[in-house]
Amino acid sequence: MAELYSANNVTNPSAETGTVTGWIKDGAGTLQAVAGGTDGSYCFYLSPSSGLIRMRQEISGIVSTPELFLSVDYLPEYDQIDTNVNAKLTARINYSDGSYDEAVLPVRRDT
């Protein structure tokens, strides 16, 4: 069966407003829209000043489905020389009974 997916459910997925509208920053550091990217004219720049930083968005209104498709484009600011995963995309699937599933995509040049 051919795959058939919905339209994108992410608000401001490519910073095309030139802002980070729709996203919440957790932690210390910088989250801003900058020129560049793979889709349109802008992308997000995310940089921790200490500890962990993240940009977060809650997506509701997704009807019951057997499968979600996640995708993101990433460009590290620095060449990564250690073996740690220093950046990742996480999708937490929240159910009405309070439970959740979590999918984690590490993003490294050598992943």
Add this chain to the structure above:
Amino acid sequence: MDWVLGELATIPVAWLRREVAVPVNTEKELLSVTLHASAVADGSGYWDYFQVLYDLTAEKLTGSDVVYIPLPAINAGTDDERVIFGAVKRCEIVAAHLVPESSLTGDDTNYVQLRLLRKSDDAIICTKTFVTGIDAPAWEVTDFGGVDPDNALLEIGDSVSLDIVHTAGGLFVDRYVLILQWNLA
């Protein structure tokens, strides 16, 4: 893992593209998805084109069966409730739409509300309230909007009614077709 051509400050550069299909537990009600990109230490970087899509091939999303119900005009101020559907199998309503023969223009003072009710407990399946800014153009399909999954499930023998309630002077509702999409549950 793929590489895609992008830019940074007008300089062409290859970006890393990460994508994955994630299974969802369909025995539970999906409430929301929290998406977050995170970075620590040397993880500073640029992110673009976040996507969260869902599988449309699931019957539950598309509505495998559709019924079209022609309904008469209703005068402004005349409330009305009538049966429109009966469950001969265990099923669920997944969407509702209407196509009026003349435009229905919402009004904040004199408005009308259309509700689909599961009659066994009068649970509201979905609602469309025609206040200012909420219109239904003539001869076009207008969606009711979200369906409450808790109330959309019908056991054998359940019925669904269309309840029309006017507020103040109400609104005239011309003849229309109500479209119901439902699936086996």
